[in-house]
Amino acid sequence: MTEAQQEAGVFRALADPTRRQILEDLRGGELAAGEIAARFAISAPSISRHLGVLKGAGLVTERREGNRIIYTLAQDRLATGVGRFLSAVCPEQIVLRRTAWRPGARSEES
Amino acid sequence: MTEAQQEAGVFRALADPTRRQILEDLRGGELAAGEIAARFAISAPSISRHLGVLKGAGLVTERREGNRIIYTLAQDRLATGVGRFLSAVCPEQIVLRRTAWRPGARSEES
DNA sequence: CTGATGTTTAGCATCTTTGCTAAACATCTA
């Protein structure tokens, strides 16, 4: 996947308010799919699809733990995904720190 | 318009790659609608609608200059729009500088 | 094995987005 496609996927994923809220919730620590779904007035299958979009964009990772599937926020990927664009458009207002993004840097594949 | 709605509009506007490219192009300075359209393999009416979305999100401003309509990038609005979210989700990787966003700060209405 | 629990997949309906062309509107020039 090219860097541009990765960026596109991230912005596409961030377009939906439910998905942005999921990412905010995951900032507080890992959550199981069901725990996430319980926080919204939306059916579990719909949340599952949102999680799939986030996973496809690389913004979360998942692992099975017994019965449940645990989702984890991938902060670096978020910073990487929006980083090039924000640096290009409003570098005076937003600064990317540390590993977030370096010009020409390679990022690992998912 | 609430702050949350403003944030939603900004992220929705950023979801489209053409609109992101328009913002990047405007970083180089003001451009007329026709000058912007000339940079894409997309019809002028379609570009006009993209510009309307960007304007609706507050990411650009427009002014008429004789025959033409000149679009200007609103960097602060972009930083403000994405700022709260990025601060909430990946504060370690992204730093907001100066007027970009302050907790509880009021932003002017459009 | 059976049933309960957690989660995803499949299929459908509806709304939104995005592209196009044709036409209208606005301004400049002659």
Added chain:
DNA sequence: TAGATGTTTAGCAAAGATGCTAAACATCAG
């Protein structure tokens, strides 16, 4: 005023996004 140029609005078709329910899959507990 008439025509040329720049831009937007209107209307349509195709593609995508998002919600739901029903059903399937995976794992745990008895």
